[in-house]
Amino acid sequence: MIKVIHMKVNGKQVELGVDDRECLTDTLRNRLGLTSVKKGCEAGECGACTVLIDGKATNSCIYLSMWAEGREIVTVEGIKGENENLHPVQQAFVDEAAIQCGFCTPGLILTAVEIVGSGKKYTRDELRKLISGHLCRCTGYENILNAVEKVAGL
Template identity: 50%
Template structure:
């Protein structure tokens, strides 16, 4: 009987696939099948990420400025300074450095001086905002601090003057205007590039007595 040479021992390589036996083939197949399964499991394990809120969506904000209510639709990132100047049209509040360093944008928030360039408008909701336009008395006469700045020529170009006046009013109301040194210390956040500082100190000294300080 002639031997059948077509039969191959178990595990011998097939001529059609040199170097690959059955064990290697099955192992490669198992690994290949596991990759997509592991990927799917990993993806399923990832926590769901909530969609970030759209900060550009306008917010309905009610601001009380100089005794009048203003209802505005505002981007939540809008500063009080930009609202005053661009939305309400009160341009007396000046934009200087826009970084909170010069004091030109100073306004009063519930009687406390704040830098409106660093204050978000939404933070002022429910509070009283006073700008230079709202400082005069109801009869139209100037506030004692405004009049004192005029009397002592406490300005030159006038750009920083609204912020200087509002800061000076707060300085007196805070009880920080007892002498020249204290006035200079508590007014140091307001810069005057024209260097009218001696006149500003003199104006505050005049106004504090009229303000009952």
């Protein structure tokens, strides 16, 4: 069954007819062209599909599009730094060489944006737990953790 939903995606109001079985990953990636949202495990285990929903990092592969009614969705395409520069989280990933193949990067960046936006101070072990829902095959996590730690002000 098709349902019309209204949501804000990267600051823009969107109205779409979605199948009630359609996951948010498919809507964002295939219908709205937001290719930072990756399809990985399709079971909420790898974090490649992570987006911010009302400011909270969420696996979009297990989140139905119809649940996004009235919500604010942010993908990597929607985060911006000042004066056309990278967002501070993105810059920290570059500075700390936390990017290799890049498949996991958008999800990790959005999780880090949520962490930084919380205003809380975390220990390195706490940050490790907060990013543990993301699978990365390239970096061994240390550079990623260094980047999150750097931007979180530790």
